[in-house]
Amino acid sequence: MSADDVTAAFADGPALVPYVVAGDPSADATETYVEALVEGGADVIELGLPFSEPIADGPTIQEGIRRALDAGMTPARYLDLVRDLDVDVPIVCMTYYNLLLQYGEGDGVDAFVEAAADAGVSGLIIPDLPVEESTALEAACEAHDVALIFIVAPTTTPERIERILERASGFIYVQARMGTTGARTDVSEDTYESLERLPEGDLPYAVGFGVSEREHARAIVEGGADGVVAGSVFVDAIAAAESVEAAADALREKAAELSAGIEDATRGEAPEPETTK
Amino acid sequence: MSRRETATDASTNADDGAGKFGRYGGQYVPEVLMPAVEELTDAYERYVLNNEDGFVDDFRERLRDFGGRPTPLGRADNLSERYGLDVYLKREDLLHGGAHKLNNALGQVLLAKYMGKERIIAETGAGQHGTATAMAAAYLDMPCEIYMGRTDINRQRPNVFRMRTHGAEVNPVTVGSGTLKEATNEAMRDWATTVEDTHYVIGSVVGPHPFPTMVRDFQSVISEEAREQALDQLGRLPEAVVACAGGGSNTMGAFHEFVDDEDVALYAVEAGGSGLGVEASEEYAPNSASLGTGTVGVLHGAKTKLLQTAEGQIVESHSVSAGLDYAGVGPELAHLVDSERVTPVNVDDDAALAAFHRLSREEGIIPALESSHAIAYLEHYEGDGPVIVNVSGRGDKDLDTVIEESEKRDLEEAPDMEVFRA
Numbered sequence: 031m032s033a034d035d036v037t038a039a040f041a042d043g044p045a046l047v048p049y050v051v052a053g054d055p056s057a058d059a060t061e062t063y064v065e066a067l068v069e070g071g072a073d074v075i076e077l078g079l080p081f082s083e084p085i086a087d088g089p090t091i092q093e094g095i096r097r098a099l100d101a102g103m104t105p106a107r108y109l110d111l112v113r114d115l116d117v118d119v120p121i122v123c124m125t126y127y128n129l130l131l132q133y134g135e136g137d138g139v140d141a142f143v144e145a146a147a148d149a150g151v152s153g154l155i156i157p158d159l160p161v162e163e164s165t166a167l168e169a170a171c172e173a174h175d176v177a178l179i180f181i182v183a184p185t186t187t188p189e190r191i192e193r194i195l196e197r198a199s200g201f202i203y204v205q206a207r208m209g210t211t212g213a214r215t216d217v218s219e220d221t222y223e224s225l226e227r228l229p230e231g232d233l234p235y236a237v238g239f240g241v242s243e244r245e246h247a248r249a250i251v252e253g254g255a256d257g258v259v260a261g262s263v264f265v266d267a268i269a270a271a272e273s274v275e276a277a278a279d280a281l282r283e284k285a286a287e288l289s290a291g292i293e294d295a296t297r298g299e300a301p302e303p304e305t306t307k
Numbered sequence: 308m309s310r311r312e313t314a315t316d317a318s319t320n321a322d323d324g325a326g327k328f329g330r331y332g333g334q335y336v337p338e339v340l341m342p343a344v345e346e347l348t349d350a351y352e353r354y355v356l357n358n359e360d361g362f363v364d365d366f367r368e369r370l371r372d373f374g375g376r377p378t379p380l381g382r383a384d385n386l387s388e389r390y391g392l393d394v395y396l397k398r399e400d401l402l403h404g405g406a407h408k409l410n411n412a413l414g415q416v417l418l419a420k421y422m423g424k425e426r427i428i429a430e431t432g433a434g435q436h437g438t439a440t441a442m443a444a445a446y447l448d449m450p451c452e453i454y455m456g457r458t459d460i461n462r463q464r465p466n467v468f469r470m471r472t473h474g475a476e477v478n479p480v481t482v483g484s485g486t487l488k489e490a491t492n493e494a495m496r497d498w499a500t501t502v503e504d505t506h507y508v509i510g511s512v513v514g515p516h517p518f519p520t521m522v523r524d525f526q527s528v529i530s531e532e533a534r535e536q537a538l539d540q541l542g543r544l545p546e547a548v549v550a551c552a553g554g555g556s557n558t559m560g561a562f563h564e565f566v567d568d569e570d571v572a573l574y575a576v577e578a579g580g581s582g583l584g585v586e587a588s589e590e591y592a593p594n595s596a597s598l599g600t601g602t603v604g605v606l607h608g609a610k611t612k613l614l615q616t617a618e619g620q621i622v623e624s625h626s627v628s629a630g631l632d633y634a635g636v637g638p639e640l641a642h643l644v645d646s647e648r649v650t651p652v653n654v655d656d657d658a659a660l661a662a663f664h665r666l667s668r669e670e671g672i673i674p675a676l677e678s679s680h681a682i683a684y685l686e687h688y689e690g691d692g693p694v695i696v697n698v699s700g701r702g703d704k705d706l707d708t709v710i711e712e713s714e715k716r717d718l719e720e721a722p723d724m725e726v727f728r729a
Contacts (some may be wrong), residue, residue, distance in 0.1 A: 031364045044554055057674070060420065078408075081619070081620065082620040082621045083488065083582075083606060083607070083621050084492075085337065085492050085495045085496060085499075085607070086499070088496070089438045092482060096482075096594075104618050105617075105618055105619075124621075126605075127335055128604045128605045128606065128615070128619045128622075129618065129619045131603070131604055131605060132602075132618055132619030133618075133619075157337050157338075158335050158336060158337060158605070160334060160335070160336065160337075160341045161338075162325070162334060162341075163333055163335055165687055169565075180338070181337070181339075182337045182338065183337070183338045183339035183341075183342075184339070185338075185339050185342045185343070185502060185503070186338055186339075186341070186342065187342055190338075190341065190342070194338075205339060206341060208499065208501070208502070208503075209496070209499050209500035210496045210499055210500070210573045226689075236552075244534060252424065307516070
């Protein structure tokens with residue numbers, strides 16, 4: 031898998047991009063969960079590599095990260111886990127910059143990207159690395175054919191959007207609302223405004239932050255998105271389930287539900303989306 | 308705004324963003340915050356560097372009338388005799404609120420007001436920065452919310468009451484160890500949600516550019532005064548300036564105007580806690596000595612020296628002094644250490660407690676446990692003076708901790724309190 035495979039995953043219609051934390055609650059469980067998500071209709075898997083200070087994440091994912099760290103997840107074990115995965119969708123790694131800097135000896139950033147590519151990671155999302163600080167990572171991603179995915183926020187100015195589009199590859203992660211990650215019960219008006227501000231381009235736009243229901247997925251795709259990212263709703267399901275099997279079933283069902291929402295929109299049969307601020 | 312060049316000293320790395328000090332600094336924050344950080348940089352340059360709308364004059368006037376500046380530089384006669392050298396104390400403990408924190412909090416809340424922001428948030432560890440921010444917000448009529456870890460709330464109750472008394476909301480943070488690191492994470496998350504009308508008053512020379520430079524500029528009034536006072540009272544510059552270092556705001560404040568005076572040695576005294584190094588298996592460091600023992604990484608918006616595991620997880624730090632208990636340090640200070648302009652040293656919990664009692668008994672000044680680290684370093688100082696020690700705050704807030712910790716250790720310097728126990 032390579033950087034282009036990430037973009038290609040959006041080619042056959044809007045894509046579903048679920049997120050779980052690797053190692054929550056164990057590496058073996060994560061393998062099972064990823065398979066269940068793919069069975070449920072995932073087109074790309076966003077797999078979190080846990081960092082102790084997740085400033086872009088809300089309470090749900092913070093707790094998932096804490097469970098994974100307590101269970102012993104490390105960057106090396108994460109890459110082993112990715113290597114062992116037997117799924118044919120691209121794996122995108124979401125983590126924080128310090129873990130890349132510390133990887134291996136010497137230039138951690140390049141060493142990490144090389145090892146990640148070798149393990150089968152096709153893309154990276156680093157939420158605490160704005161485009162201005164990304165020169166080293168961009169070079170490493172280019173050298174090892176890994177997509178560098180940036181987030182566009184409701185506050186991102188047109189000048190910044192241009193700067194981000196110049197450097198991004200894979201897809202653009204459109205942050206649907208202010209704040210941190212976390213499941214919500216509505217679709218933010220910011221989503222539609224954000225999508226309208228984005229120029230037509232070569233890269234797909236996937237919307238995340240707060241997506242948890244079939245209606246959200248439908249509304250987002252009808253708003254013009256090329257994909258739907260959902261994380262906290264899956265991390266919640268993992269926390270609530272009594273066993274790995276029960277969690278896998280819940281993830282499969284939730285992924286299928288969100289896929290159905292995407293289908294509702296692409297068939298164009300559904301009523302106008304109801305939104306609240 | 309001061310004698311030295313105050314435009315950001317941060318040189319630009321060829322390929323990276325703004326606010327670099329050598330290899331440190333930068334702006335490692337989520338995209339949602341970048342426009343706010345750019346807006347703040349612009350406001351910092353206009354109001355603080357270029358005195359637009361008379362901001363700097365307004366700030367200086369308020370520091371005098373509300374804060375009580377200038378603070379004195381006084382000779383510590385008994386300590387001078389003990390060490391056989393002239394020891395001078397820069398008395399930031401006499402600033403309104405009892406610590407240097409007001410210099411920064413007042414500057415930032417006033418700046419937020421000039422920027423048209425409508426709400427103030429801040430993180431706090433020991434509660435000193437939270438208290439200073441709550442005071443400044445009350446004084447300047449701004450709504451204020453403070454994030455504070457649950458553990459810190461329990462061990463710093465008087466400061467919680469002070470913040471509440473000034474009308475600030477105090478939001479407990481229960482995740483992790485419930486200390487400064489978690490409170491900072493939570494304040495950044497609030498800011499990511501409310502950035503359009505809210506200013507985040509960071510409490511030290513840490514965080515994304517422009518905070519490290521801006522907070523240093525607000526705090527450098529300490530060294531600006533101390534340098535003039537030294538020339539005036541001693542007729543010369545000191546041989547050394549000694550200040551404690553946690554995040555590093557009193558340190559940079561006490562050092563900044565002396566950085567170009569190459570003959571003045573600068574000692575940053577870190578918390579040695581109960582031992583140096585990181586217990587990798589425990590994800591714990593029994594100290595807060597990131598300058599002396601940390602490794603380079605990114606935390607809370609900046610590249611700096613950190614206490615972390617080999618894999619890059621940030622560890623819990625420790626110090627008997629809550630205000631020094633932080634796994635990171637300001638990027639400019641890290642750079643000044645790398646370039647050998649600042650010497651990092653450390654003092655352990657026991658020595659800091661002994662220094663607390665020494666200054667209280669011999670000079671009639673109860674220092675903050677943070678500042679006690681700087682005073683304790685005099686025991687190891689080898690020059691022949693004169694030396695300026697920054698007394699960054701007063702220690703009334705620490706009395707419960709000091710009595711408890713002194714009894715635990717059976718410290719000979721400590722007074723016997725047993726008879727007064729209920």
